[in-house]
Amino acid sequence: MTQMIKGFGPLLRLAGLSLVSLGWLGNAQAAVDAAAMQALETDGSEWLSYDRTWAQQRFSPLEQINTESVAKLGLAWSIDLDNKRGLEATPLYHDGVLYTSLSWSRVMAVDAGSGEILWSFDPEVNKAKGRDACCDAVNRGVALWQGKVYVGTLDGRLIALDAQTGKPVWTQQTTDNSQPYTITGAPRVLKDMVLIGNGGAEFGVRGFFSAYDANTGELRWRFYTVPRDPAQPQEHPELNAALKTWSEDTDWSLGGGGTAWDSMAYDPELDLLYVGTGNGSPWNREVRSPGGGDNLYLSSILALKPETGKLVWHYQVTPGDSWDFTATQQLTLAELEIAGKPRQVIMQAPKNGFFYVLDRATGELLSAEKFGKVTWAERIDMATGRPVETADARYQKDTLVMWPSPLGAHNWHSMSFSPLTKLVYIPYQEVPGTYSNEAGSFVRKRAFNTAAGSSEITELPREYTSGALLAWDPVKQQAAWRVERPNHWNGGTLVTAGNLVFQGTSAGQLEAYSADKGQPLWSFEAQTGVIAAPMTYQHKGQQYIALMAGWGGSGALIGGDAAVATGVRNVSRMLVFKLGGNKQLPALAPPAGSERVPEPVVAAASELAAGEKLYSQYCAVCHGVGVVGGGVIPDLRHSSDAVRGAWDAIVLHGAYQANGMAAFGDSLNSEEANQIRLYIMQREYDSWIQETKK
Known part of the structure; x- marks a missing residue:
């Protein structure tokens, strides 16, 4: 099950993986456990989870690389990867080793100082499964816990690997593989449980997320995000309450959606797990749930007890979602001073264009304001917590052009929060979407079906699509500063105690700005569009910045002229930087063109x-x-x-x-x-x- 990866050098093939540096295999590693995770609050040397900590702030206390020294930042080493699809993963760093994933759910371990490949693992996903992936054959990363590396695969498996050898320890099929489920998100681990969700709502599935025993792979519990046909008993009590928010005429064969395909956070003091859920399936509520209803728990933030999966509270970001406005975007935990009092909050900038601040113990909505161009709703009513929708926002009469589009004002690209500046750094994008009621021509065959105009996907005009690096004040609910981008689909962000915020761009740069004022300080030509977020670690006393660079994802695949406007193509690499680094990337070969002169097509x-x-x-x-x-x-x-x-x-x-x-x-x-x-x-x-x- 090994695929040799270009640029890895000579590898020893061994039963499903590749190994080098055999001496490294005998080195015992310190355990990644709850104590190690909580130590990250003050120790910035390691990066042990997708967003570094359970709070998902993507803030590092490292400051060796800072506003004064960043000008000396240079390439320490890089790896050319045999990877032709998008790279969305954030590498993890533990005890001298970087762990990351590539497209098609492949995993590799790399010496963090030299860039030497220690092992690689290929789960050999059947490439036909790519048909079920709405948004490229991507993978956003792995998880670490007590000597194991965990990865979710595109075909729905959850695999535990030995962290030192890459050998599989256990495998669980988490989804019904006869259905178009996929996994692209990074697992999360807490309390000796691995948590994983899935995607597939554009193809007609029913959402759920699951907790597995980290040691054995045994299923601990599963939470379904939408009810099933009431002719059958619901799997857990929360679904009986949710059922009341769906129409009696609901076509349960359509799945309902609500897939939890990305964000999860955890508060160890409150002992609450937070999960964001996705869009309805199909998008058009009048097809999914004729007659209306909020359709819980679509597009919601859920707070649960991690041992049991019991729901404590929920807040629905977009009631009765009809626009693919998921709430799967990053959930960030922080302490903010609101009305003169410290509040323990959870923050989200979901697709729908509003920035939400909630009390994370109770789910009380504290504030919600537009962080970009929004035309589907006027505001959030603070008395009810619900959006005040604009006329015909649900496109039942006419074709509607509105903001944001299904790509969202903010998608999966990670935002970051600095407890020093008290600002959130959002990869904002401004892209219009076209919606129309296609209830009469809804196709149920295995295809991208939304009943909302998806069969006539409108090309995104270049002049109407843009992006920005947006520094948002979550207390004042306003922008502190912004850096305009000519294109959308830019990478996630990293903020550090060195007063720096890093972001890659769809135009092919990795850039650094001062976190307090947004002053440009440093830039590197990555030679490909960057969609993943950078991370940072300290190895042998030196701070590094690491990035998976490789153009792709839904914005690149479906983007048409708007994607072409970036001028980039997929050149997949792992890039690692340090102060004084002086390595250079090889020159790019020119893209292949077409010499053919086409003839007019003779067809009716x-x-x-x-x-x-x-x-x-x-x-x-x-x-x-x-x-x-x-x-x-x-x-x-x-x-x-x-x-x-x-x-x-x-x-x-x-x-x-x-x-x-x-x-x-x-x-x-x-x-x-x-x-x-x-x-x-x-x-x-x-x-x-x-x-x-x-």
């Missing part, structure tokens, strides 16, 4: 229209809206004659499945596949005409 308008609709349902999520590739997966406008000559073999029968191009023969017939081919050829011709006019 009805054939091309049918092809466009089918392409939007089955292809756009990976190959881009309008058949405009975003620099990750091949742009089908430039596919070779050989590819088009073997069209049915590829599209229907999976000839390229080993590369991640699944077979669609269970959903499409030869006539439909040909309609897609004709539409792609027409888009090639249209694009060529447009380019020749420039």
Whole structure:
């Protein structure tokens, strides 16, 4: 189960993994446990969880690299990776070793000082599973606990690996693999339990998250986020209450959604686990739950007792979600002074564009204000905690263009909070979305189905898409400063006690700013779009900054012209920096172009229209809206004659499945596949005409 990864050097192949530096295998490591996690509050040398601590602040107390010294920051070492999809992981650091994941759920351990690969592990995910991934074959990272490394795989497995050898210790299939569930998020570990959720709401699944015994892999408990058909008893009492918020006419076969695919936080003093849940399935509530209802526990922040999974409180961020406004974005715990009193809060900047501050013991809403352009709601009513929606926000009469889009004002890209500046650093993006009621043409076959216009995904105009590094004051609920970005889909942030905030950009830079004022201080050309967040650690007395750099994710795949505007492509590397580093990246080879002069397509308008609709349902999520590739997966406008000559073999029968191009023969017939081919050829011709006019 090993895939040799370019740039790793000579590796010793060993039963499902690769090993080098065998002397390292005998070195006993200090345990990663509750004491080690709580020590992180003052000890910045290690990074033991996805957001460093259970509080998910992404703040490091390290200050060797600071506003005065950052100008001397340079590349210490890098690894070229055989990785052609997006890199979203945050590496973890423990006892001299970096642990990280790549696309397709692969894992590697790296010597933190030299960049030498210690071991690598490939779970050999069937590449056909990529068809069920809404947002690329990505993985946001691993978890560490008492000598084990935990990874969730795209096909729904949770695997525990020996931290010193990379050998599997136990494996659990956490999902029904006959359903289009996926796992892209990093596991979290606490109280000897591994917590993991899943994704798949665009394809019609029912959300849940689970706790497994960290030592044995035994299931401890499972929390379903939406009810099932009331003809059957609900799995736990919280679902009986939730059932009252769904219509009697709900079509339970549609799954309901609510997948918990990313954020989790933990307060050891309150002993509360916090989980964010996702969008409805399908998006359009009038199809999902005809007649309305809040549809609990969609798009909600849940607080639970970690030993049992019993719900303590919930707050629904977007009642009756109809826009893919998930609440899966980062949940950050902090102490803020509000109205002259210290309050223990939980903060979130979810997709819907409002910044929420809640009391984390009770779920009381303390404040909520827009942190960007929002047109679907006027405000949050503080008396009810509910949004005041604008007219026809639910797009039942007309096609609606609104802000934010399904990509969100803030997506999975991590924000950070500094207890020194008391500011939150948000990777903000301003992208419009188009919604329309497609209840009458809703398709239930295995496709990207939202009943909200997803079959006619609107190309994102370049002039209407942008981003920003936004420093947000959560007490005043206003911006302290911002750095404008010409493009969206920029990376997550890291803030340090050195008064620095780091962020990578979709245009291909890693940058550092002063955390208090936003002054630009340092920049590095990464040669690829950066979507992951950097992290920092201290090794042998020296502070390092580490980053997984590799363009991809849903914003790159589906983004069309807006993604092309970044001017980047996927060049996957692990980049590590230190003061005085002087390594250089090799020069990039020019991208391959197409010399073909296309000819006009001879086809009826009805054939091309049918092809466009089918392409939007089955292809756009990976190959881009309008058949405009975003620099990750091949742009089908430039596919070779050989590819088009073997069209049915590829599209229907999976000839390229080993590369991640699944077979669609269970959903499409030869006539439909040909309609897609004709539409792609027409888009090639249209694009060529447009380019020749420039």
